[in-house]
Amino acid sequence: MQNLNAIQAALANLEEDLALQLVAEAMAAGVSALELLKACQAGMVEVGARFEQQEYFVSDLMMSGEIFKQISAILEPGLKAGGAVSAGKVVIGTVKGDIHDIGKDIVVNMLKSANIDVIDLGVDVAPAKFIDALKNSGATVLGLSGLLTLAFDSMKATISALAEAGMRDTVKVMIGGGPVDATVCRVVGADDWGADAQHAVRIAKGWLEAAHV
Amino acid sequence: MSDHKLDLWKQRDARIRKALAFEPVDRVPFTFLGPAYAPRSQGMPFSTFCTDADAAVNVTLDTLDSLDDVDGINMMVAGLFPVHLTNQWLSRIDIPGRELPDGDIWQVHEEAVMSVADYDMIIDKGWPAFLDYIYPKVHKPDLLAKHNAWMQENYADTGRRYHERGYATLCSMITTIPFEALCGARSMTQFFFDCYRMPAKVKAALDVIQPFYVDLAVQVTNISGIKSCWVGGWRSASAMVSPKIWNEFVFPYFFDLITKLHAQGILCVLHFDQKWDRDLKRFLELPKGSCVFAPDGATNIRLAREVLGNHMPLLGDVPAGLLAAGSPDDVHKYVRELIRDLGPAGLIMNSGCDTPYNTPRANMDAFVAATHEYGTCAH
Numbered sequence: 262m263q264n265l266n267a268i269q270a271a272l273a274n275l276e277e278d279l280a281l282q283l284v285a286e287a288m289a290a291g292v293s294a295l296e297l298l299k300a301c302q303a304g305m306v307e308v309g310a311r312f313e314q315q316e317y318f319v320s321d322l323m324m325s326g327e328i329f330k331q332i333s334a335i336l337e338p339g340l341k342a343g344g345a346v347s348a349g350k351v352v353i354g355t356v357k358g359d360i361h362d363i364g365k366d367i368v369v370n371m372l373k374s375a376n377i378d379v380i381d382l383g384v385d386v387a388p389a390k391f392i393d394a395l396k397n398s399g400a401t402v403l404g405l406s407g408l409l410t411l412a413f414d415s416m417k418a419t420i421s422a423l424a425e426a427g428m429r430d431t432v433k434v435m436i437g438g439g440p441v442d443a444t445v446c447r448v449v450g451a452d453d454w455g456a457d458a459q460h461a462v463r464i465a466k467g468w469l470e471a472a473h474v
Numbered sequence: 475m476s477d478h479k480l481d482l483w484k485q486r487d488a489r490i491r492k493a494l495a496f497e498p499v500d501r502v503p504f505t506f507l508g509p510a511y512a513p514r515s516q517g518m519p520f521s522t523f524c525t526d527a528d529a530a531v532n533v534t535l536d537t538l539d540s541l542d543d544v545d546g547i548n549m550m551v552a553g554l555f556p557v558h559l560t561n562q563w564l565s566r567i568d569i570p571g572r573e574l575p576d577g578d579i580w581q582v583h584e585e586a587v588m589s590v591a592d593y594d595m596i597i598d599k600g601w602p603a604f605l606d607y608i609y610p611k612v613h614k615p616d617l618l619a620k621h622n623a624w625m626q627e628n629y630a631d632t633g634r635r636y637h638e639r640g641y642a643t644l645c646s647m648i649t650t651i652p653f654e655a656l657c658g659a660r661s662m663t664q665f666f667f668d669c670y671r672m673p674a675k676v677k678a679a680l681d682v683i684q685p686f687y688v689d690l691a692v693q694v695t696n697i698s699g700i701k702s703c704w705v706g707g708w709r710s711a712s713a714m715v716s717p718k719i720w721n722e723f724v725f726p727y728f729f730d731l732i733t734k735l736h737a738q739g740i741l742c743v744l745h746f747d748q749k750w751d752r753d754l755k756r757f758l759e760l761p762k763g764s765c766v767f768a769p770d771g772a773t774n775i776r777l778a779r780e781v782l783g784n785h786m787p788l789l790g791d792v793p794a795g796l797l798a799a800g801s802p803d804d805v806h807k808y809v810r811e812l813i814r815d816l817g818p819a820g821l822i823m824n825s826g827c828d829t830p831y832n833t834p835r836a837n838m839d840a841f842v843a844a845t846h847e848y849g850t851c852a853h
Binding site: 358 | 568578579581583584662663666667669670671712713714715716717719747752793794795796798799800804830831832
């Protein structure tokens with residue numbers, strides 16, 4: 262228990278070497294991958310809280326995501342064997358015509374740390390590819406990212422394609438990226454928009470939890 | 475130069491100078507900034523804009539002419555735009571007509587072209603040696619050569635081309651702090667990790683680079699004769715980095731650059747994208763009159779006025795998203811409220827960052843018209 266608390270704190274404090282060392286020690290001592298994952302997720306929740314309180318900023322989110330990613334890779338075999346259950350699925354990508362991925366990648370890491378399965382389609386993603394991924398995965402949340410204003414047309418086209426595929430009522434769409442705001446959200450026809458990565462996680466979690474009620 | 479255009483330039487330049495000095499103005503000045511909007515609005519292919527420097531200047535001037543009595547240009551277009559971007563961020567740029575279809579906008583590659591070991595090269599061999607090493611990785615050699623030749627031959631005289639058409643030139647060159655260049659070369663993600671993992675090495679490299687940025691800005695503004703420059707802040711924004719990183723690797727370098735340029739009589743236009751609210755008060759440490767604060771719509775510009783008062787005039791900040799996706803009424807309302815709350819003294823109307831290429835003409839017209847309608851002052 263003490264080790265788990267220390268791991269949680271090390272992740273929340275962005276102490277990369279310490280967090281990795283403590284995870285390795287705990288694994289060697291027989292602590293399960295699932296327990297370790299939960300401790301890390303608790304650390305990431307603390308990171309998110311500090312971000313919302315403006316104690317942490319984007320670089321801190323990125324660093325915490327990097328630490329979480331490394332630990333997740335170490336824990337992955339144990340988690341698969343243990344049959345861990347996720348909070349839901351999100352398909353995400355940077356829309357057609359835009360090759361920027363930094364903001365999207367931060368959201369991906371934060372979603373994963375919130376125990377959400379993420380199908381990350383990368384950048385310059387065509388509407389049809391989003392639709393295929395949603396159909397294949399059964400995900401009910403779609404995240405569209407874009408840094409350039411050209412992304413607005415692609416977001417609109419993707420949401421139209423979603424409607425044409427008869428999935429608009431079953432899939433919630435959130436958008437994000439540099440120039441995205443409430444006006445853009447309204448114009449492209451998305452359900453909500455995230456001002457930052459933590460905001461995006463809150464939106465997705467809210468939708469996924471509501472779907473499970 | 476016709477007397478009429480000469481008079482217009484002087485009148486517009488004086489209006490901008492008064493706004494910068496918080497003196498009464500007959501109307502709030504409007505400066506245009508839209509390197510991609512210009513060719514798109516005039517029907518010029520982006521490929522031409524990116525590869526033909528004369529065409530780029532001409533299309534920018536034609537765009538200024540097409541707007542209703544605007545006062546000038548925020549950043550003078552001179553040379554090949556993608557080459558400037560690569561110099562600034564040490565990143566590869568995909569160009570329409572080459573890597574991209576002609577109708578697409580240019581895009582910056584987010585990738586690490588510099589390794590961790592390269593910090594030692596900067597520290598041991600110096601910044602010019604590092605640039606010799608990194609330029610072949612990021613520049614297109616033919617475009618770089620073409621750009622340099624054009625700049626050599628034309629740059630000193632480019633301001634005159636704008637003035638002869640009646641337009642003031644607020645800035646003639648772009649500089650920034652070393653943090654931004656390394657953020658591009660290492661990729662933002664890796665560079666941010668470096669700031670946590672090897673802060674001493676990062677700082678040593680920044681210290682080696684900094685004097686070159688100061689000297690370059692002094693040299694280039696002397697050549698153009700336009701004694702003001704952009705000081706760009708993108709990934710160094712307060713919202714992007716922790717206070718520890720910002721206080722060690724960002725602000726001291728802005729302070730050093732700006733105070734040295736100010737001592738040379740060079741005005742710095744703080745072209746600051748993203749959100750800077752957290753650290754606005756730190757800019758009070760800079761000499762009064764040394765800077766114009768130019769946010770992109772993400773920083774709370776009203777808070778900026780509250781904190782900075784008459785220490786720094788404001789330039790901005792109609793957001794890119796609003797210009798591209800909003801209605802003319804939305805734009806009109808935003809401008810009206812901005813001038814009501816922040817004008818007329820110490821305010822220059824401008825887009826927040828660039829006017830997007832896909833801004834509808836009706837929104838651009840609403841932007842200019844609202845500035846004239848609500849920014850005109852009775853004396």
